[in-house]
Amino acid sequence: MTAPLPVPGTPAVPVLALGNILLVTLQGDLHDGMAEQLQQDITERIAHSAADGLVIDVSGVDIVDSFLGRVIAEIAASARLMAARTVLCGMRPAVAITLVELGLTLPGLETVLDAARALELFAQAPSGAGPDRSEGGT
Amino acid sequence: MTPASDPATATSLPIGSDADLAWVRHQVRQFAAELGFGLVQQTKIVTAASELARNTLVHGGGGQARITPLRNGPASGLQLVFIDTGPGIRDVELAMTDGYTTGGGLGLGLSGARRLVDELAIETEPGQGTVVTLVAWVSRASAVRPGSG
Numbered sequence A: 001m002t003a004p005l006p007v008p009g010t011p012a013v014p015v016l017a018l019g020n021i022l023l024v025t026l027q028g029d030l031h032d033g034m035a036e037q038l039q040q041d042i043t044e045r046i047a048h049s050a051a052d053g054l055v056i057d058v059s060g061v062d063i064v065d066s067f068l069g070r071v072i073a074e075i076a077a078s079a080r081l082m083a084a085r086t087v088l089c090g091m092r093p094a095v096a097i098t099l100v101e102l103g104l105t106l107p108g109l110e111t112v113l114d115a116a117r118a119l120e121l122f123a124q125a126p127s128g129a130g131p132d133r134s135e136g137g138t
Numbered sequence B: 001m002t003p004a005s006d007p008a009t010a011t012s013l014p015i016g017s018d019a020d021l022a023w024v025r026h027q028v029r030q031f032a033a034e035l036g037f038g039l040v041q042q043t044k045i046v047t048a049a050s051e052l053a054r055n056t057l058v059h060g061g062g063g064q065a066r067i068t069p070l071r072n073g074p075a076s077g078l079q080l081v082f083i084d085t086g087p088g089i090r091d092v093e094l095a096m097t098d099g100y101t102t103g104g105g106l107g108l109g110l111s112g113a114r115r116l117v118d119e120l121a122i123e124t125e126p127g128q129g130t131v132v133t134l135v136a137w138v139s140r141a142s143a144v145r146p147g148s149g
């Protein structure tokens, strides 16, 4: 993964298209407004491309609070409505522990350890957003 | 045991925008790391601070954060105070309930933040504003020796 170095306070949010998959790399400290903008950008990217998969890489994120957690959940929900399957990857252990204690467990969101595994998952099941993936509206 | 908090070392930061929230997180992280909090505790404290700073901004209409290092014998800690002069909280117990929100959030900010730190206290008066004080102490298990990370 070649990502630009995160600059504190001014994170770039690169969205990379890999065939039918969009790879979004969150890094640094995302301002609330940027997170909301990202939600809109991704949903539009999915609409205007043939993407049926979305990988959100959070390995560069050092905190997820209830706001960012909600944005991620909403991105996944809107991707699902656009017939794309979302996989979250790279969550740091400290972030995972904190999220559970906060009470935010992101139910219904598929997760894997890293971006490579996320891409493998899509390679195995190319049309992941099929009808058997209606996993309840949590 | 009253922890010594030296007002001279307190840092006040304004909370008036998204960018201010990011700066508060950054500063809290900096203090926590310097005081020797381990990575997991740092993450918890910064996350709690982010929740409260956002409440100050969104529900309180803006205000300020005050960061004060604490010392109690050999123990180091961090006190964070979030102050606004907004509408206040009518029913604090209700506001502390998981899932309670008046603003379309998840309602996890206050209740979740309390689980992430050692102490959380709320002083509020309807129409007068809200002051939320968080305290976290470096836990022996997770403390990093200075210089080791």
Ligand SMILES: Nc1ncnc2c1ncn2[C@@H]1O[C@H](COP(=O)(O)OP(=O)(O)OP(=O)(O)O)[C@@H](O)[C@H]1O
Residues within 6 Å of the ligand: A066, A067, B051, B055, B056, B059, B060, B084, B086, B087, B088, B089, B095, B096, B100, B101, B102, B103, B104, B105, B106, B107, B108, B109, B110, B111, B130
């Ligand atoms: N500083 C404040 N001033 C006024 N009301 C507040 C303040 N902080 C919290 N509240 C009230 O307490 C409620 C619960 O706060 P909490 O942070 O738990 O949830 P939320 O902010 O609504 O959602 P979330 O933080 O999960 O996005 C808020 O909806 C609001 O009504």
Ligand SMILES: [Mg+2]
Residues within 6 Å of the ligand: B051, B054, B055, B105, B108, B109, B110
């Ligand atoms: Mg909140």
